[in-house]
Amino acid sequence: MRESTTTIATGDGQELHVYRWAPDDQPKAVVQLQHGLAEHAGRYRRFAEALTGAGYLVYAPDARGSGRSAGNGYGDWGADGWPGWVDDVARLNARIRRDEPDLPLGLFGHSMGSFATQHFLLDHAGDVDAVVLSGSTEVGWLVPVLDSDEPADLSTFNAPFEHRTGYEWLSRDEAEVDAYVADPACGWEAPPLPGIGTLAAAADPDRVAAVRDDLPMLIVSGSDDPLAQGGAAIEVLAERYRTAGLTHVETQVYPGGRHELLNEINRGEVTADVLAFLDRTLTTG
Template identity: 65%
Template sequence: MKEDSIEFATRDGQRLQAWRWAPEGAPRGVVQVQHGLGEHGGRYRRFGEALAAAGYLVYAPDGRGSGRSANGRYGHWGPDGWPGWVDDLLQLNHRIRQDHPGLPVALVGHSMGSFATQQFLLDHSAAVDAAVLLGSTEVSGIVAMMTAEGPVDLSALNQGFEHRTGFEWLSRDAAEVDRYCADPACGFVPEPFAGIQTLARAADPAALSAIRPDLPILILSGDADPIAGGGAALQLVAQRYRDAGVSDVDLTLYPGARHELLNETNRDEVTARIVAFLDRTIGG
């Protein structure tokens, strides 16, 4: 396995850094990973290494306002705001297609990255060969939360969990929670997302009908994830895709698991499930 980084440009003139994990030998396909709010692509190293061991080439950007791409200005989204976040997925996809013509590409989005993925697929489902949503939910409530007055406050998500750090909602693994809290590039309070209202399109049946019907979509969530509504919100997301004509939609809920499935106590099980999905869809 080889680790390195690339840089690519956004449409509003930012330069984003992306981690890359490559397998030994020729890759079977490419996996593009989009992280969530208040974190960065470097947190996906363990996942990237597991995918590389399975033969996949992995790109995991530090999104705008995040990780190395933020240049210390965490949570500053730039002129294009939320629509830029979504378009950044397309810009990296173009770079991947340019560097690896002919290889199939899967898109994996976690949390805010999964919401960006939901919106991205409305207009660009032909750009990817499979999609995975992690730590996701039905988007209407997210739009309401992100457009509320004042800074984005996620503290309410920890209600119902033990309160040691305030981030227990992320994982049952205390060591993973501590690593998150100790990372200066995690847990920051972001500026409002200009243009986040456009995310509401991902709940619109007419917009969803534009997704190509043969796109395989895997949705994974913990039923104790506070944004998942006990799993009901993900059932709604999956059914909307099916109602829109998407024929291959697979939803799995993990009992007791919280928001960050790739950092949960059952992360090996989750990773194996994703690898099996990739093997079935892009790995052939």
């Protein structure tokens, strides 16, 4: 895997740091990877190694206020807030399309990145060829939780689990949890995100109806991910897209899995399933 970096400018004057992970040979497709809240794209190198090993080119930004994009500190959402975050997905997507006009493009969004993906698809479903949502949920119930004047305390998701670090909800793999806790670019207290209420549009059936019917989608989750609500929220999400007319929506809920499936004890299985989906939808034929 060959690693390089680039930057893209946001609409409100920020600069996003973007990793570009390339296979040794000519890529067969591109994966745009959007990470979650209070983490960064560098955590996805292992997944990128699997993707590039399978022939995919990967673009992965540190989202606004995160990782190396956090020029003024973690959680600096900029003047455009959440709508800016969604627009950042579109700007990187357009950049990839310019750089790699002949390659199919898949979009992988995890957690907050999956919510940005859901929001992005309302107006840009024609700009991607396949979508994977990981650690996601039906956002109708979540928006009022996120749209608060108080900082987001991610450790509250740990209530159903043993309390060794406060982040056991992320994975059953203690080494992965410890690495997250030890990383100063992870787990920081996220300030309120201006404009997050607009995410409710992703739960509006009339808006979701604009997503093109032939867009392939895979939704992966762990049964013990607090956001999945035992898998029920995943089925509600999938059914929303199916009702809107999408004809290729797959779900996979892994028994016992927690929030970060790519860092779970069965991550090999999850990665293989995601690769198989991408191969079927981006490269077959």
